[in-house]
Amino acid sequence: MDTQLNTKRILIYLAFAFGIPWIAVLVFYLIFGTDDPTLMARQVQVLNYFFVLPVPALANLATRLITKEGWGRLMLKPNFRRSWRYYLAAWLLPLLAVILGGA
Numbered sequence: 001m002d003t004q005l006n007t008k009r010i011l012i013y014l015a016f017a018f019g020i021p022w023i024a025v026l027v028f029y030l031i032f033g034t035d036d037p038t039l040m041a042r043q044v045q046v047l048n049y050f051f052v053l054p055v056p057a058l059a060n061l062a063t064r065l066i067t068k069e070g071w072g073r074l075m076l077k078p079n080f081r082r083s084w085r086y087y088l089a090a091w092l093l094p095l096l097a098v099i100l101g102g103a
Contacts (some may be wrong), residue, residue, distance in 0.1 A: 016059035
C-alpha cells in the first residue's frame with residue numbers, strides 16, 4: 001500500500017470528522033451562545049445528538065469520494081465460517097457484562 005496516500009486519506013477523514021462538529025458547535029455558540037456554562041453544555045449536548053453523531057459516516061463517504069478510493073474494500077460482508085468465535089463473543093459478552101453488573 002502507498003503510505004503517502006494512506007496518510008492523505010487519514011488526514012482528510014480527520015479534517016471532516018473533527019472539523020464539521022467543531023464548526024457546527026462554534027456557529028451554534030455564536031448564534032445561541034450564553035455565559036451560563038451549564039446551559040451551554042446542555043445546548044451543545046442537544047447539538048451532538050442531532051447533528052454530530054452521523055458525522056463520522058459522512059466523513060468516510062466524503063473521504064472515499066475525494067480520494068477516489070472506491071467501495072470495493074469496505075469489508076462489510078461477515079465471514080462466519082472463519083471467525084464465528086468473535087461474532088459469538090460480540091453477542092454474548094455484553095450480556096454477561098450486564099448480568100455481572102447487575103449482580
